[in-house]
Amino acid sequence: MKQNKVVISGGGLVGSLAACYFAKRGWIVEVYEKRPDPRDPDNAGKRNHRSINLAISTRGLSSINRLSPDVEKKVMDIVLPMYGRMIHSLDGSTNAQAYSILGKAINSVDRGILNEILLDQCETFEGTKVFFQHSLEQCDMDAKTATFKNLVTGEEVFTSADLIIGADGAHSPTRKFLQYYTKVNIEQKYIDHGYMELEMKAKDGNFAMDKEHLHIWPRKTFMLIALPNLDKSFTCTLFMPWSKFESIKTEDDLNEFFKEYFPDSIPLFGQESINEFFTNPKGALFYVKCTPHHYKSNAVIVGDAAHCTVPFYAQGMNCGFEDIETLDTLLCEQAAPLIDSKDPVACQNIKTSTLTPEQIEAALIKYTGCRPRDSASMIDLAMYNYIEMRHSVNTFSYKARLWLEGKLHLIMPKVVIPLYTMVSFSKISYTDATIQWKKQTKALQNVVSVFTKLSLATIAVLLVKYSGPRLGLRLPSFAEVARIFRK
Numbered sequence: 001m002k003q004n005k006v007v008i009s010g011g012g013l014v015g016s017l018a019a020c021y022f023a024k025r026g027w028i029v030e031v032y033e034k035r036p037d038p039r040d041p042d043n044a045g046k047r048n049h050r051s052i053n054l055a056i057s058t059r060g061l062s063s064i065n066r067l068s069p070d071v072e073k074k075v076m077d078i079v080l081p082m083y084g085r086m087i088h089s090l091d092g093s094t095n096a097q098a099y100s101i102l103g104k105a106i107n108s109v110d111r112g113i114l115n116e117i118l119l120d121q122c123e124t125f126e127g128t129k130v131f132f133q134h135s136l137e138q139c140d141m142d143a144k145t146a147t148f149k150n151l152v153t154g155e156e157v158f159t160s161a162d163l164i165i166g167a168d169g170a171h172s173p174t175r176k177f178l179q180y181y182t183k184v185n186i187e188q189k190y191i192d193h194g195y196m197e198l199e200m201k202a203k204d205g206n207f208a209m210d211k212e213h214l215h216i217w218p219r220k221t222f223m224l225i226a227l228p229n230l231d232k233s234f235t236c237t238l239f240m241p242w243s244k245f246e247s248i249k250t251e252d253d254l255n256e257f258f259k260e261y262f263p264d265s266i267p268l269f270g271q272e273s274i275n276e277f278f279t280n281p282k283g284a285l286f287y288v289k290c291t292p293h294h295y296k297s298n299a300v301i302v303g304d305a306a307h308c309t310v311p312f313y314a315q316g317m318n319c320g321f322e323d324i325e326t327l328d329t330l331l332c333e334q335a336a337p338l339i340d341s342k343d344p345v346a347c348q349n350i351k352t353s354t355l356t357p358e359q360i361e362a363a364l365i366k367y368t369g370c371r372p373r374d375s376a377s378m379i380d381l382a383m384y385n386y387i388e389m390r391h392s393v394n395t396f397s398y399k400a401r402l403w404l405e406g407k408l409h410l411i412m413p414k415v416v417i418p419l420y421t422m423v424s425f426s427k428i429s430y431t432d433a434t435i436q437w438k439k440q441t442k443a444l445q446n447v448v449s450v451f452t453k454l455s456l457a458t459i460a461v462l463l464v465k466y467s468g469p470r471l472g473l474r475l476p477s478f479a480e481v482a483r484i485f486r487k
């Protein structure tokens with residue numbers, strides 16, 4: 001039987017995970033990556049303009065586990081768990097807010113090392129080749145061919161495949177080619193805020209702050225956050241409106257800005273790191289929602305290529321990894337319809353490399369049937385979470401809800417689930433999580449409203465009972481009370 005071949009454009013986080021999965025399922029795999037090999041010592045220190053570290057949570061880890069529990073262990077060996085947010089107030093005081101009443105954590109992981117683990121893993125499979133410094137130039141999705149340019153020699157490399165996967169990131173060239181072949185609805189939006197990273201080095205050989213939290217300095221319209229690294233430094237990211245970035249022109253402006261908004265961070269950073277503000281690159285933040293994600297049995301886009309998001313729920317990569325798990329599940333379902341395709345153990349030895357184009361197309365139709373909707377919900381949640389992180393975390397109503405939902409979750413774990421738990425510690429689809437959260441919000445609002453009305457009524461009754469006769473007031477009749485409640 002013919003062995004299928006997949007060509008993957010992009011060997012970043014999602015592309016390298018996809019390569020591992022397809023190689024494991026018996027496919028011939030070719031990955032073409034524009035950047036140089038990050039494992040080559042000559043390229044150490046060169047990074048693309050994305051975050052140095054990121055948070056991996058249940059969805060991302062589950063996808064790695066389905067590939068191989070051993071690889072998951074390798075990843076877990078290099079992460080730093082963060083059990084909650086550490087809120088830094090203006091007066092320098094801090095306040096810890098747990099992510100989960102059950103003590104669950106999200107994990108800070110080095111983007112480069114994670115990518116290297118996945119690249120190493122895909123290259124353990126015979127029949128897998130990774131070509132670095134090769135950039136996608138042309139893609140004929142009817143003929144299932146692609147042309148890459150070797151960026152070192154300038155030579156054009158022509159290849160063909162049974163399936164072409166676009167994992168080439170937020171500005172995906174594959175997504176652009178997909179639009180020539182099928183009607184792709186796209187929504188793209190730049191937000192008015194950008195980001196910049198600053199390094200907080202280790203202090204006397206140790207972490208400068210508590211390493212088990214994601215630190216946030218919420219300042220209503222902007223914020224600074226910090227995630228720990230294995231070398232005991234923190235990568236801090238300043239998210240701010242562009243106008244605010246532009247208003248800081250001199251070292252005096254910068255120092256005033258830090259004194260006013262992040263005074264406690266100054267001794268932790270040191271002047272040298274703060275001054276990186278003037279040299280470090282600033283990144284734009286935007287999202288892309290699009291559908292469909294595939295063309296016939298011939299091509300599919302995954303990860304940021306399919307759904308670039310603003311990073312405020314730390315779900316971009318997690319969602320991209322979930323794409324690959326979902327795609328694999330749907331292909332396994334075609335290869336072995338009698339096996340529970342969601343069960344990683346039952347699917348361990350399934351090969352999908354001899355699926356027919358009809359079977360691949362059936363899987364891709366289902367893929368487009370679920371992923372665009374889910375990733376769009378993830379993007380909406382991320383847009384919402386920016387307001388929560390930079391402002392709501394400091395408000396009484398937010399803290400009260402966090403506390404109440406946590407307690408209710410303990411008593412009724414399936415009925416009340418905090419949003420953060422559904423997004424970061426479960427595999428409930430992003431769409432279902434959003435629906436459930438909206439229902440919970442409504443129910444909680446109703447409870448608070450009834451409680452407020454009852455309290456007000458009780459106060460009124462007591463006032464009238466004890467002070468009424470003196471003031472010439474009387475208690476209302478039952479019918480009058482009922483009328484108040486109906487309002």
Ligand code: FAD
Pocket residue numbers: 009010011012013014015032033034035048050051053054055056134135136137167168169170172173195237283302303304305311313314315316317318319320
């Ligand atoms: P990328 O990582 O962008 O990889 C795409 C690859 O394709 C790149 O290696 C690129 O070189 C290559 N490529 C591009 N063009 C071509 C071409 N023409 N030919 C060949 N190759 C090409 N997500 C989380 O889950 N948790 C977080 O905490 C988190 N934090 C973030 C913080 C910031 C500041 C930002 C910006 C993002 C964050 N994300 C986070 C999102 C996460 O970075 C992305 O979702 C993730 O990198 C997507 O992986 P990808 O492989 O799809 O794309």
